[in-house]
Amino acid sequence: MPNRNRPSKAAAKRHHPANRTGVDYRHPPERRLPSLPITDAHIHLRGGLEALRRFFRVADLYGINRFCSMTFLEQIDEIRRTWPGRVDFIAIPDYRQFKRTRRFLNRWRHDVIEFARRGARICKLWAAPRAREQWDFTIDLPWLRPVIDAAVDAGMGFMVHVADPDAWFATRYANADIYGTKERNYDQLHWFADYVSPRPVIGAHFIGHSENLDHLDMLLNGHRNLMLDTSATKWIAREISRHRPERARQFFSRHRGRILFGSDLVIDPKYDFTHYASRYWVQQMLWESAFRGDSPIEDPDAGTADGRVRLRGVKLGDDVLREIYFANYQRLIGGLEAGLFG
Numbered sequence: 001m002p003n004r005n006r007p008s009k010a011a012a013k014r015h016h017p018a019n020r021t022g023v024d025y026r027h028p029p030e031r032r033l034p035s036l037p038i039t040d041a042h043i044h045l046r047g048g049l050e051a052l053r054r055f056f057r058v059a060d061l062y063g064i065n066r067f068c069s070m071t072f073l074e075q076i077d078e079i080r081r082t083w084p085g086r087v088d089f090i091a092i093p094d095y096r097q098f099k100r101t102r103r104f105l106n107r108w109r110h111d112v113i114e115f116a117r118r119g120a121r122i123c124k125l126w127a128a129p130r131a132r133e134q135w136d137f138t139i140d141l142p143w144l145r146p147v148i149d150a151a152v153d154a155g156m157g158f159m160v161h162v163a164d165p166d167a168w169f170a171t172r173y174a175n176a177d178i179y180g181t182k183e184r185n186y187d188q189l190h191w192f193a194d195y196v197s198p199r200p201v202i203g204a205h206f207i208g209h210s211e212n213l214d215h216l217d218m219l220l221n222g223h224r225n226l227m228l229d230t231s232a233t234k235w236i237a238r239e240i241s242r243h244r245p246e247r248a249r250q251f252f253s254r255h256r257g258r259i260l261f262g263s264d265l266v267i268d269p270k271y272d273f274t275h276y277a278s279r280y281w282v283q284q285m286l287w288e289s290a291f292r293g294d295s296p297i298e299d300p301d302a303g304t305a306d307g308r309v310r311l312r313g314v315k316l317g318d319d320v321l322r323e324i325y326f327a328n329y330q331r332l333i334g335g336l337e338a339g340l341f342g
């Protein structure tokens with residue numbers, strides 16, 4: 001007897017959280033600049049080779065050619081061997097062992113030096129509000145200084161994560177005694193950007209504030225070494241679509257040399273083709289087109305009962321696309337390699 005409770009294959013497909021609108025991800029829309037190799041400057045390549053191979057097929061389909069990845073030290077060689085010349089690495093600590101101890105700190109410092117020895121040019125410091133909760137950790141903590149200094153001595157630039165969506169501060173982070181207010185979370189960034197200046201600092205996920213382009217203008221104007229990446233696709237798509245497209249376009253135009261394309265995809269056997277493709281598809285529509293319509297990605301932070309988000313494409317100019325997809329990253333990594341940032 002057929003099981004009436006089980007959804008049909010077609011219905012299950014329709015309910016994929018990364019494809020609520022039935023996009024055919026196997027046939028991406030043509031790129032505005034089809035011959036431009038795109039760099040994903042914020043990604044987490046990890047998991048077994050099989051999961052990675054599944055991801056690389058999506059990346060190839062969407063024209064993503066080079067990656068700057070947060071990968072644990074032990075997996076670097078394997079990835080380099082399998083995809084030579086396509087992946088740069090970002091120094092990260094072994095978060096699985098994170099403790100606020102001298103012993104862990106020493107290991108972190110050694111790891112940074114080892115990453116640099118293997119060619120990594122960026123050091124990531126993750127200080128989301130959850131890091132306050134778990135470890136009472138912020139970037140301006142004197143405890144962390146030896147790690148920062150080691151990265152500076154090794155000639156590195158930085159990527160920092162300092163804040164999460166406004167929607168989370170209104171809900172899960174409502175207790176400011178634990179998480180700080182959103183505004184207070186930026187104190188560490190102001191200190192840090194000055195401390196390592198003129199070394200470049202990439203503020204991950206639109207420096208944590210795609211909700212407020214005025215604040216981002218202020219941050220970028222206040223710190224000449226600060227850049228941002230477009231990663232965390234669900235969050236960024238939701239919030240960028242809430243701004244007038246002309247405003248977003250003007251923002252990109254003004255800061256065109258300081259924006260890097262990134263997805264924040266985490267490669268894991270639990271994710272499939274649709275999940276990976278959805279992130280590249282949505283960002284392609286957002287930056288390259290004037291698309292108006294429902295986002296295929298279900299978003300629990302949308303404030304709508306069914307997680308629906310309206311997507312509004314910003315349609316950046318070709319020259320801006322060329323910079324955020326390719327040239328800015330080349331200049332950043334080339335500059336760090338040549339020691340141009342002090």
Ligand SMILES: [Zn+2]
Pocket residue numbers: 042043044264
């Ligand atoms: Zn990330």
